[in-house]
Structures are given as C-alpha cells and as structure tokens.
Amino acid sequence: MSVVSLDSKSFGPALARPGILLIHWGASWCAPSRTFGPGFEQVARRHPDVTFAKVDVDAQPELVEVLGVQALPALMVFRDGFLLLNHVGALLAPMLEDLIRQARALDMDDVRRKVAEYRASKVRVRVGLHAE
Known part of the structure; x- marks a missing residue:
C-alpha cells in the first residue's frame, strides 16, 4: 500500500477506520523527516492491511496544533482510533516492523474494557468531589 497524505x-x-494507522x-525542510520517509x-x-499516512506540518498547521506535534519527525501509531504511540525521531524499518507487530498483538477488547473502567472511575471521582 502506498503512503497517503492527510489533511x-x-x-x-482515517482515524475512524478500524485497524492500524501509522x-x-x-x-520538506527537515533532514531527519526526509531520511525517515523512504524507510516508512x-x-x-x-503491510497492505495497515494504513500509512503522512502529514506535511507546514501545510496542516491546524492538525499540528490539535495533535500537539512539537518536534520532527514524529510518528503516531493508532489502532481502532486509540493512540498507542507518540514518538519523536526517525525510526529504522525493523523498528517500524516491531511496532506493527506489537499493535497487531493487542487485545483490543481488553483495551476497550480498561478504557471504559478508567473513564467510569473518573466519573465517580468527579461526582465525589462535587457532592455536598
């Protein structure tokens, strides 16, 4: 699969689609970004079943701000809309392969359950703090 550009x-x-998204x-002015690109x-x-995307930070300042990108190159790995990794710096191809392997190995039902438990605990804390 080719790398798609996101805006x-x-x-x-892209984030809403099920599966892995890198x-x-x-x-273009960032030498480490240019070095990272060919391996990516x-x-x-x-990995045709994985979505690989790039964002040109100069062309998409609103995305940079919303996602909090502060240094380049940056790599974000999502699975089923969950952010798994936010990494700054170029990675070698074997490292990318390992990240994909780890993302595939996650039990997403377990992840969803843990997120739901965490959110429920935060609601209980907020309710407890505001109770009279």
Whole structure:
C-alpha cells in the first residue's frame, strides 16, 4: 500500500477506520523527516492491511496544533482510533516492523474494557468531589 497524505478533512475519517494507522509528521525542510520517509514507505509496501499516512506540518498547521506535534519527525501509531504511540525521531524499518507487530498483538477488547473502567472511575471521582 502506498503512503497517503492527510489533511484536516481526511484525518478524522482515517482515524475512524478500524485497524492500524501509522502517521509520519514531517516537513520538506527537515533532514531527519526526509531520511525517515523512504524507510516508512518501504515498510508500507510490505503491510497492505495497515494504513500509512503522512502529514506535511507546514501545510496542516491546524492538525499540528490539535495533535500537539512539537518536534520532527514524529510518528503516531493508532489502532481502532486509540493512540498507542507518540514518538519523536526517525525510526529504522525493523523498528517500524516491531511496532506493527506489537499493535497487531493487542487485545483490543481488553483495551476497550480498561478504557471504559478508567473513564467510569473518573466519573465517580468527579461526582465525589462535587457532592455536598
């Protein structure tokens, strides 16, 4: 699969799709971003079931602000809309392969259960703090 470019309109739908999404945040003026790109594209070709995307930070400042990207290159890994990794710095292809392996191995039903438990505990805390 080729690497797709994301913008403010396509970001939400890409994130909403089930499965693994890797996003490379970079810029043409950033040497480490340029170095990271070919390895990212190489790994993308080996994993057609994974969505590989890039965001040009100069063209998408609103996404940069909303997602809090502060350094380049940055890599975000999502699965089923859950952010699994927010990494700053270039990674080698074997590291990307390992991240994909780890993302695939996650039991997403367990992740959803734990998130629901966490959210429920936060609601109880808030209610307890505001009770009279």
